[in-house]
Amino acid sequence: MKANVGGMDRVxxxxxxVALIGATLAGWIGAWGWIxxxxxxxxxxxxxxxxxxxxxxTCERKRG
Incomplete structure (x- = not known):
């Protein structure tokens, strides 16, 4: 499994x-927030x- 997500995409x-899970735990949105x-x-x-x-x-390729 090679990394294919990097930089800003990862952030x-x-x-x-975290925002969706936090909103679900806070009760602001329904169970679909677990997505x-x-x-x-x-x-x-x-x-x-x-x-x-x-x-x-979206990540840099290693040169070798």
Whole structure:
């Protein structure tokens, strides 16, 4: 599993994920807010399976 999420994409995913989960726990939104686990997990692990079919990467490629 190679990293394909990087930089600002990772930061935004983590912010959105935490915000949705926090809003759910606070009772501001319904149970659908648990969908925030998806961006949070993809941001933490730096891997998004939805990017694979399209060949997308938002992180720098290592030169070797």
């Amino acid at each position: 935004l995913r983590n912010i959105v994920g 925030g686990l998806l961006p949070l997990v993809t941001g933490v692990f730096r891997f998004c399976p939805a990017y694979l079919p399209f060949g997308l990467r």
